[in-house]
Amino acid sequence: MTFAEKIRSNKFVVTAEVGPPKGTNIKDVLHHIELLKGKVDALNVTDNQSAVMRICSLAGSKLIVDAGAEPILQMTCRDRNRIGLQSDLLGAAILGIKNVLCMTGDHVSAGDHKNAKPVYDVESVQLLQIVDSLNKGRDMSGNELQGATDFFQGAVVTPEANPLEPQLMKFEKKVKAGANFFQTQAIYDMAKFKEFMKFARKYPVKILAGFVVLKSAGMANFLNNFVPGIKVPQELIDELKAAPKGTALETGMNITARHIRELMDEKICDGVHIMAIGMEDKVPLILQKAGL
Amino acid sequence: MIISKKKDHEELLSLIGNYNSFFLIGCSECASLCGTGNDEAIAELTEKLKAAGKTVVSATIPKTGCQTLGTKTELKKFKEFTDKADAIIVMSCGAGTQSAVEIFPDKPVFPANNTLFLGNMTRFQVFDERCSLCGECIIGLTGGICPVTNCPKGLLNGPCGGMSDGNCEVSPDIKCAWVRIYERQKKIGNLEQMKEIIPAKNWSANQRPANLSLKEKKDKTNEVKK
Numbered sequence: 001m002t003f004a005e006k007i008r009s010n011k012f013v014v015t016a017e018v019g020p021p022k023g024t025n026i027k028d029v030l031h032h033i034e035l036l037k038g039k040v041d042a043l044n045v046t047d048n049q050s051a052v053m054r055i056c057s058l059a060g061s062k063l064i065v066d067a068g069a070e071p072i073l074q075m076t077c078r079d080r081n082r083i084g085l086q087s088d089l090l091g092a093a094i095l096g097i098k099n100v101l102c103m104t105g106d107h108v109s110a111g112d113h114k115n116a117k118p119v120y121d122v123e124s125v126q127l128l129q130i131v132d133s134l135n136k137g138r139d140m141s142g143n144e145l146q147g148a149t150d151f152f153q154g155a156v157v158t159p160e161a162n163p164l165e166p167q168l169m170k171f172e173k174k175v176k177a178g179a180n181f182f183q184t185q186a187i188y189d190m191a192k193f194k195e196f197m198k199f200a201r202k203y204p205v206k207i208l209a210g211f212v213v214l215k216s217a218g219m220a221n222f223l224n225n226f227v228p229g230i231k232v233p234q235e236l237i238d239e240l241k242a243a244p245k246g247t248a249l250e251t252g253m254n255i256t257a258r259h260i261r262e263l264m265d266e267k268i269c270d271g272v273h274i275m276a277i278g279m280e281d282k283v284p285l286i287l288q289k290a291g292l
Numbered sequence: 293m294i295i296s297k298k299k300d301h302e303e304l305l306s307l308i309g310n311y312n313s314f315f316l317i318g319c320s321e322c323a324s325l326c327g328t329g330n331d332e333a334i335a336e337l338t339e340k341l342k343a344a345g346k347t348v349v350s351a352t353i354p355k356t357g358c359q360t361l362g363t364k365t366e367l368k369k370f371k372e373f374t375d376k377a378d379a380i381i382v383m384s385c386g387a388g389t390q391s392a393v394e395i396f397p398d399k400p401v402f403p404a405n406n407t408l409f410l411g412n413m414t415r416f417q418v419f420d421e422r423c424s425l426c427g428e429c430i431i432g433l434t435g436g437i438c439p440v441t442n443c444p445k446g447l448l449n450g451p452c453g454g455m456s457d458g459n460c461e462v463s464p465d466i467k468c469a470w471v472r473i474y475e476r477q478k479k480i481g482n483l484e485q486m487k488e489i490i491p492a493k494n495w496s497a498n499q500r501p502a503n504l505s506l507k508e509k510k511d512k513t514n515e516v517k518k
Contacts, residue, residue: 078445082492104445104447104452104453106454107444107445107454107461107462109444109462110461118444118445120445120446120447121492121493121495122492123445123446123447123448123449123452124449124452125448125449125450125489126448126449126489126491126492129489129491140492156453158453161451161453161455162456162457162458163458163471163474165474166450166451166455166470166471166474166486167450167451167455169450169474169486169487170449170450170451172487173449173450173487173489176489177489185453228453228454228455228456228461229453229454229455229456
């Protein structure tokens, strides 16, 4: 079964992500793909994340296809105009890539080429429309394609954005533009996430809750202070602080596993997306702890 | 108005190189309000050029530097000085500078300023960019606030994931353009409009170089036949 078939059949799906390296040595990324491929339903490949130049997500996704697993191609609008995006999408389709995650992309000022010209010819909502159109056999200008794509397209949402309403309005636009599934920004407050899900359940889309494992109380404070849309509740920070020396990471993994279990048991959402950020080797253990 | 800023003096000196005598041209419009093309700016640059061993033969402040024909007429009075000068230094925006290039086809013309943006003067000598001259105005759909200009990503359909407590991720000291649009639309009872997807922009409306003529085009087909 493909990722799309699994999620449509109401299986609780699990996705994780790999970040292609800066440079041509792909030993680590191949190792991570091997490690995760049997354990998750699909693997996101980030697109020059944080605007730091790396191997493109298209090539990274092809490595996953070659390894016999299913990639979710992340595509941002920062580096390519509408011609480049559509061309890469057609290329992705012929390389066997079935899933695409449409994002606007971090601004170049966040990355390692700060003098670059940011593109943003189109943005996430319009990119979803483009994918929908390619699936129907037409390019953005309405020209007929020799062979349509068949992408399962998704988008991202930040359930803890402040203020929330403009973000929810954008979520509605993304649904209207053709998003089938959403992966959320990292969530830590289950009560707030359940509130968001009451809203999201009104729409015919699948939601995967995003998780970033807390390695320490310091990391939690960092996320709260510097990462937009992430709010780690004080009780979790206290839990990490109370962990015996050397066990904070273990505690962080237990928190993630506990949250995943809770969402699964209470059928709150349709799956989870684990963003390991350098801890790809820990993902199997987290899934095991969550009973997945 | 067009916002300009004085170039670093060392850069200007390296541009003018071995030329020795100059005629300075300011501008009484935008560059005067920006302090880059008014009497004070001319006096300051004259002093600095003298200190660098250069000569300023004369200077003037045309009414509107980018109005090429009018500026040409105004400059005729200064012919004896402009003839004497090795080169012209223009203290206005890039448009005014290029008027001078057109008026003085045989003389080197150098810009004293960098031209920054089309700006609103929000307080005395404080300028903010509100419009980026994209060629196809959409602010009728966004509560009168331009996201193409006010959002660093130019997003047309709502805030990005980087919006933090209502502020912009790229420039944390400014409010997110889409939060401003949201608040204004709510205030004026127009929130429904924010639910409509705004299509991708037609960037062909922004093609350079732009031009516009309000004159009716003469039908020259008959003239040719005659």
